Amino acid sequence: MDDGDLAFLPLGGTGEIGMNLNLYRFGGPGKERWLAIDCGIGFGGSEHPEAEVMMPDPAFIADRHDDLAGLVITHAHEDHIGAVAWLWPRLRCPVYATPFAAAVLRRKLGENGLTNQVPVHVVPPGGVFSVGPFNLRFIRMAHSIPEAQALVIETALGTILHTGDWKLDPHPLIGPPSDEAALTALGEKGVLALVCDSTNAMVEGHSGSERDVRQVLTALIRGLRGRVAVTCFASNVARMESVAVAAREAGRSVALVGRSLRNMDAAARECGYLAGLPPFLTEDDIDDVSDDNLLILVTGSQGEPRSALARIAQDSHPVVSLGEGDTVIFSSRMIPGNERAIGLVQDGLVRRGVRLMTDEDHSVHVSGHPARDELRKLYSLVRPRYAVPVHGEWRHLAAHAELARAAGATPFLLEDGDILSLAPDRPEIIGSAPVGRMVLDGSRVIPMNGEVMSARRRMLFNGIVVASLAVDRHGMVVGQPRISAPGLLDSDDPGMDRVADDLRGLVEDLPASVRREDSALADAARAALRRTLGRRIGKRPMVDIHLLRV
Incomplete structure (x- = not known):
């Protein structure tokens, strides 16, 4: 065969x-x-x-x-x-x-x-x-x-x-x-x-052992005062257990903050893991626990902008706040490419008086x-x-x-x-x-390389300009074109009026046969708008024309 x-x-x-x-x-x-x-x-x-x-x-x-x-x-x-x-x-x-x-x-x-x-x-x-x-x-x-x-x-x-x-x-x-x-x-x-x-x-x-991290976390957390927050990869169930064990040794109750941690906790308990631990507290329980008896396990170790820790660092979280005398432990490694995002979160925490501990100064991750x-x-x-x-x-x-x-x-x-x-x-x-x-x-x-994402990349780096243009049946401009250029020109920038004037003049100079046909007029107006923007502001943004014939 x-x-x-x-x-x-x-x-x-x-x-x-x-x-x-x-x-x-x-x-x-x-x-x-x-x-x-x-x-x-x-x-x-x-x-x-x-x-x-x-x-x-x-x-x-x-x-x-x-x-x-x-x-x-x-x-x-x-x-x-x-x-x-x-x-x-x-x-x-x-x-x-x-x-x-x-x-x-x-x-x-x-x-x-x-x-x-x-x-x-x-x-x-x-x-x-x-x-x-x-x-x-x-x-x-x-x-x-x-x-x-x-x-x-x-x-x-x-x-x-x-x-x-x-x-x-x-x-x-x-x-x-x-x-x-x-x-x-x-x-x-x-x-x-x-x-x-x-x-x-x-x-x-060797990559190291999870047992060693548990021992380090236990010793660190026992010596801290104020609120303690630990962030780690939500999927690291052993690390979640280690944090809970360390908190118990320090007389602290653990509250979970972040959807991915709650989902992982539920999946772990469904499969028999974390069985020796009492249920974690929720965000709503946090204010009922004194600062010295609280540990918050929180998502956001990689600086994700919408994560719980990022919102805490910006003082925009609806429930949790950290400040002077509190400590955040980053029990995770910094994934290449996330340095800037993590740095922004850490800067926000330090600005609020929070003490940081990371794997660079303590053995809190393997x-x-x-x-x-x-x-x-x-x-x-x-x-x-x-x-x-x-x-x-x-x-x-x-x-x-x-x-x-x-x-x-x-x-x-x-x-x-x-x-x-x-x-x-x-x-x-x-x-x-x-x-x-x-x-x-x-x-x-x-x-990723489709039309939508390609357009988004062009908008990201060069901006977008949209012009609304009303013309009569002969293709002559009625009133002043309205220009919108978010992220490129301020609404009160005098350059907006100059661009609108240029566009009106260029459209009215088009041959009558072009001005009478909607699709040809819109294409010509887009080209004209690109030219005047290049001349006025030296950029080639994505442009679009909203054409209304009245």
């Missing part, structure tokens, strides 16, 4: 951090089946200020959704699960996830009106299951969220280990350590390729991703023939490839869209697929 080939295709998350969407293909021509792994979001940041939330363009696999056997979620982080509710209507396939990831996903699906529409199959951590021609098995991995799983993909042409996000933490506090025995047994059977997290591939040493010693250990356990670094920017992928080569594996560096044939012959890139980014714009998903 000709099994065809086994191929790997990243549509997102390779050559970048975030927006993970990975595909595997198995089978011969006309019998190809696809398996998707993860479907996550990313954030625009300073690189794309016109977009807040982005996700990979699924067009390639959406066009083949009849051949898509299923989507497997490795864990419940936003960059791996956050796009499912938005993109599933184009994929329309079964989804497989552990109980915790399924609990998080169901809440997201409900918010998008997809309750009971998406077939979500719950697989226990370490479980064995099949999706189409792919025989799959989860391997428990430690990470900064419960139930992170590596995925073993067994086919007639070889076995692949797709790690998802992971680390080797001997004391992860919530959930077991990474299953090194299962990894060793897999390596003894033989692994064709390891497709592996590269986030910390440039960091020497990464959930493997540093180089952990990567070396994984390669020694799994012993793959080939390595495919993913989940990182190019410098991370290159550092990972160097380490893999030193460990005896042959690495292949890919970017989103590269199709890597892994078998039956020696791996090679055999083609490419179209890739792109989609943007979450309110309640709709639109192309």
Whole structure:
């Protein structure tokens, strides 16, 4: 029997951090089946200020959704699960996830009106299951969220280990350590390729243990007075528990502030996590607790403008305030690209007299991703023939490839869209697929490079000018054109009148045949408006004409 080939295709998350969407293909021509792994979001940041939330363009696999056997979620982080509710209507396939990831996903699906529409199959951590021609098995991995799983993909042409996000933490506090025995047994059977997290591939040493953070937080919080607020990644359930334990040791009650923290708390308790802790207080309970007996666990560790902590820093939160004598602990790392946003929040807090503690001056955070010693250990356990670094920017992928080569594996560096044939012959890139980014714009998903976002980029950097123009049946201007240029000219700027005068004169100088036809007149008026703006203010903004014939 000709099994065809086994191929790997990243549509997102390779050559970048975030927006993970990975595909595997198995089978011969006309019998190809696809398996998707993860479907996550990313954030625009300073690189794309016109977009807040982005996700990979699924067009390639959406066009083949009849051949898509299923989507497997490795864990419940936003960059791996956050796009499912938005993109599933184009994929329309079964989804497989552990109980915790399924609990998080169901809440997201409900918010998008997809309750009971998406077939979500719950697989226990370490479980064995099949999706189409792919025989799959989860391997428990430690990470900064419960139930992170590596995925073993067994086919007639070889076995692949797709790690998802992971680390080797001997004391992860919530959930077991990474299953090194299962990894060793897999390596003894033989692994064709390891497709592996590269986030910390440039960091020497070990990522550190969650237990150490709990000990530091407990010691720090015990010695503080006034209100204490801690911000961390909402998905880090172990960190939530550590903060609660530290608060208990200091005689403080914990209040949750921020929707994502409340959702994660609910999902965790639904799955049996945080069982030893009493329910958290709500925002409405805060004023009933004295400052020295209160700890606030709050969203906004990355400086998100609409987060609870950002509003507290601006003194615009409806319930919570912080000031002189209070402390905020940033129990998180600064994601590259968020430096400015985090700095603004921290400046606002300090301006109000708040004391800051961060991972730069206290050991209040450890990464959930493997540093180089952990990567070396994984390669020694799994012993793959080939390595495919993913989940990182190019410098991370290159550092990972160097380490893999030193460990005896042959690495292949890919970017989103590269199709890597892994078998039956020696791996090679055999083609490419179209890739792109989609943007979450309110309640709709639109192309990053489409007309709407292109126009928004032009408006962002060059502004927009709209002219309202009334003309008679001969195309002669009636009254004075009305000019609106928000973000470009003040409403009382004398330049507005000069632009209006220029536009009127240019329109009335047009040939009569142009002035009599609406579409031709509007096009000519737009061109005239661009010319006069370029001459008057030296810019080329986006322009539009509202034409009214009277």
